[in-house]
Amino acid sequence: MKRKILIAGGSGLVGRQTADFLVGSGYEVHLVSRRPSALSMPAIKEHVALSDDWPEIVARIKPDCSISCLGTTIRKAGSQDAFKAIDHDLVLALAQVSQEAGVQHFITVSSVGAMPASGSFYLRTKAEMEQGLRNISFQRLDIMRPSLLTGGQRDDHRPGEAFGILLAPIADLLMFGPMKKYASTPSDKVAKAIAALANRHEGGVFIHENDSINALAG
DSSP states (O other), X not given: OOOEEEEESTTSHHHHHHHHHHHHTTOEEEEEESSOOSOOXXXXXXXXXXXXXXXXXXXXXXXXXXXXXXXXXXXXXXXXXXXXXIXXXXXXXXXXXXXXXTOOEEEEEOOTTOOTTOSOHHHHXXXXXXXXXXXXXXXXXXXXXXXXXXXXXXXXXXXXXXXXXXXXXXXXXXXXXXXXXXXXXXXXXXXXXXXXXXXXXXXXXXXXXXXXXXXXXX
């Protein structure tokens, strides 16, 4: 029987690529989203519903692993509160209903530099989300901490990131030693790493920054 993988945030860059890799690896892939994605592969089962209806959907699917690729920006969300509602609250809500459905393995996309004491609201929110996931106590929790994502095509316009991507080839040359984790991260490598982790069973909490992401992606 195929392992069932649930992805929330499948309409985004990393979510779409992760779904592609998982289908190619023979998984039964379910996307849960609030709006239709651009994916039209017969092997992908898409469930479009308001987040209030996600508990029923997750309970019905009973996935072996849940993956959160949920994420936005403060600019796109419109406010810090609206941003936190997605990047913190919705991620934890998905994790909670996943655990209640019997899921023991959860994978989430966070960010390099996520720290509770960060001067960045964005990074503090990511750190709080990570801690919330630890508190749910999955048998295995994988936290992806990529840097600036490059490659692929987003479904939204992010001027700040677009400028950073233009500078990345030069800036990356300065990222060595302890700074290497801040070098830009190809989105398809993050997706490949997530797909590689989907069948891992060793228990614990695992943090994946650039070195680990590159190793997993092969």
